[in-house]
Amino acid sequence: METRRFRVITVLADILILAVSFLIMVWYKPASLRSVLPSHATFFLALVLMWLIVSLVNGKMHRGKIINYSSLFSRVMTSNIIAISITALVMYSLRDYSYSRTVVLGTAILATFLELVTGATYIAYKKAKLQDYEDFEKYRSYKKPSEYDLVNGTNGNGNGHGPHQPANVHPSISIAIEKECGAEMAKKILGMTSRNLDEHTAVLSTTTIFNITGLIYDDYDNIINLHKINDIKKLDEFLDAVNIKLKPKGYFFCCVETKDQRKKRILKKFPPVINYFLYSIDFLVKRVFPKFRLTRGMYFFLTRGENAVLSRAEALGRLSRSGFKIRQESFIGSLLCIEAIKVAGPIAKNGINHGPLIALPRVGREGKIIKVYKMRTMHPYSEYIQDYVYRLHDLQDGGKFKNDFRITSWGAVCRKVWIDELPMLINLLKGEMKLFGVRPLSRQYFELYRPEVRERRIKYKPGLVPPFYADMPGDLDAIQASEIRYLDAYDKHPVLTDTRYLVKSIWNILFRKARSN
Secondary structure, three states, X not given: OHHHHHHHHHXXXXXXXXXXXXXXXXXXXOOOHHHHHHHOHHHHHHHHHHHHHHHHHXXXXXXXXXXXXXXXXHHHHHHHHHHHHHHHHHHHHOOOOOOXXXXXXXXHHHHHHHHHHHHHHHHHHHXXXXXXOOOHHHHHHHOOOOHHHHHHOOOOOOOOOOOOOOOOEOHHHHXXXXXXXXXXXXXXXXXXXXXXXXXXXXXXXXXXXHHHHOOOOOOEEEEEEOOOHHHOXXXXXXHHHHHHXXXXXXXXXXXXXXXXXXXXHHHHHOOOOHHHHHHHHHHHHHHHHHHOHHHHHHHHHHHOOOOOOEXXXXXXXXXXXXXXXXXXXXXXXXXXXXEEEEOOOOOOOOOOOOOOEEEEEEEOHHHOEXXXXXXXXXXXXXXXXXXXXXXXXXXXXXXXXXXXXXXXXXXXXXXXXXXXXXXXHHHHHOOOOEEEOOOOEOHHHHOOOOHHHXXXXXXXXXXXXXXXXXXXXXXXXXXXXXXXHHHHHHHHOXXXXXXXXXXXXXXXXXXXXXXXX
């Protein structure tokens, strides 16, 4: 019974595939459907008949004879070649030459392709096994940690001292916070602090710079802003004003709705299907439109710059650029709350833009800072929190930052297939880099190297392809040792060394899955 049912289904599927292929090829012809379709109807019926007969005889529709991909390919190809050959031979013997070769051969080729795809999908479905993750902890080690996992893991890992009740809170401070956000959230906010909140504390819920510059004193110990920073139109200027109003080592507390929280909120708020449709519109308007000059005006017209989408990396980066050091982060309610300490004055923005192509300052030959061109793979302002990411997560195997939340989803794909590296060809043409050589490093990363390695590196032009891909070292010490070996060999035989290393790197990239993370 099952075998008969399977054969009926495959016969009907084959007829459907042939009909679709035939109609597509007829439609492809320059002549109208009305003229081509009737003139080729006889050919189509003959092909369907012969196709089915040969398929049944050859076992293409037999449940027990197609058991894997190789048997599928063999049965489909032999059956279809025989069927089209016999059909063409019969047409030729009847002296009927009016059929288009495009329609005849195209129908057979397209139908064969569709059969292979359909058959492969069916085999994959039959071979699918139930995956039972018995060792859930092992599964989690392979799973990319969520934003909540990363933030919850920061407390106690060099990011802060964890939630606790401050030593002394002035009653007016507690009342002001509780009045704005409720008793429960006020308790959690106060629990993030580790110092006295006295009369030198300013509590606000504002989006305007005027309310910051209008504060009475210029030496506050604490400024707490309870309004999410997504609604602040000129956020950089706002944070700079906060910096000016704080005394050195003064604290700033703020909150933000991250892009991940925003997505979760929208999807939860609306019914299935509708929620993804609305989120797609929100993504287009709020995240795509601001990135391009042609659509940026439309973005401000539709949104007035309010309720902007900010990633966690961008929020932390903006604070760091304004002279703050991130002390701790915590999710409270639907917002990410951040406590930062003033350590310096605001620094000039490094030509920040949201476009796809960026120029990054890197240490070049003789220690000169050169602009290295790359595709954007990180959230804006990410360069300002490189030290913070290193302090939180250290390095992973290969010398990249572990759990680097600054990388966008699209950026991770670009890095896997090297798209982000293509603009570096500009540096190659300008003579600032060569094809193979030590990697151009940011100043922060460069300072992680030992002094003797730093002095050695700056004697040479950096390269597009670094020795890492040839030796595949595991940690920072191994990376430095790998680069020294390369430079020693380069001093003796420059051309031969670069050629040998380049060939080995290409081999590792193609066959040993050496990729950027």
